């Protein structure tokens with residue numbers, strides 16, 4: 103039985119939440135997609151289901167979230183967290199309101215606290231208004247987001263437009279008075295028939311207060327910031343034991359490889375850094391415009407490398423080179439070709455004994471994980487914010503999935519050195 107079951111509306115957000123829970127001492131497993139009805143309960147204090155529901159059609163987001171809820175409840179989760187983006191990414195049609203309404207109804211939950219604050223990343227909520235750094239949400243650049251333009255910073259109004267239920271506020275001054283005051287305010291709002299309460303938080307101590315106040319709520323809505331306060335509250339209730347090994351992953355002997363399909367500036371610098379330290383191979387999609395032969399070239403090369411070499415295989419290229427490839431192959435075809443090639447390469451490398459695998463690129467990671475048939479990742483130590491090492495029990499594999507912009511320049515070598523230091 104786990105303490106928290108979280109349903110996250112995107113994959114990187116799920117990983118971020120999971121890594122923060124582990125850092126706070128809670129053993130955490132991340133599930134990729136809606137868990138199958140017959141999948142066994144993960145052994146963990148927190149289970150985070152990662153969906154891709156943020157911008158999916160409303161009905162699909164609701165259906166997948168409710169199916170995930172069913173599994174999490176069957177596994178005995180005490181509380182459910184609907185994990186949303188810290189910039190509350192959504193439109194007047196959803197998906198935060200409709201998904202929250204469906205979860206609330208299924209759980210018969212009373213008042214639902216809602217707080218996307220994450221002060222360390224500049225996300226604070228004051229009098230119900232969400233700030234990004236010093237700017238209101240609607241003046242932060244988020245008003246121009248291509249899919250979920252946020253043109254109103256007042257979360258009481260934003261959520262109010264997405265649900266038929268009533269939305270209230272627990273303001274800063276109440277949160278300052280402590281957890282008991284927040285609990286009383288929530289009860290008072292509930293008596294008025296209010297279903298959701300936006301809760302202010304502008305600092306980590308306020309998130310700690312919030313964690314204590316809402317630890318026993320059946321349903322909560324928020325960002326990764328909630329992971330700052332909840333685990334301490336669980337400990338005070340005797341639900342979570344003080345442990346030093348929440349981030350411990352099993353030692354997995356085997357070869358190491360890095361696959362990089364991200365072309366972000368951050369990743370290009372990381373690839374350049376690693377090239378000087380690894381056996382490296384650049385995929386050439388123009389020489390092999392076919393996923394099988396593109397993959398075969400890399401696999402043949404890897405077969406000629408010494409067993410103790412760290413392999414770096416990359417398609418990452420400068421914007422000019424990417425434009426050249428896209429001009430010949432077309433943008434979609436180039437992307438699909440390279441993603442499929444990486445999926446095949448990953449499969450072949452794992453079959454050849456690679457047991458520590460780093461993948462750079464969000465889409466690239468998705469292709470690799472699906473080819474390897476992975477549905478669950480045990481979360482380990484954080485390499486850089488938002489990117490932990492994970493263990494994939496289905497393939498006995500240590501895996502780090504890095505989306506484009508994450509990580510320091512020495513990310514790849516740092517990640518591998520970290521595993522050697524912590525066998």
Ligand code: ADP
Pocket residue numbers: 363364365366369387417418419423424425427428436437438439440441462463464465466467504505506507
């Ligand atoms: P990020 O997390 O940086 O966005 P992704 O893996 O999500 O990385 O996206 C990068 C996309 O660019 C992938 O679809 C990948 O296949 C594609 N790609 C990678 N290298 C090249 C290249 N040399 N030319 C064209 N497209 C490429």
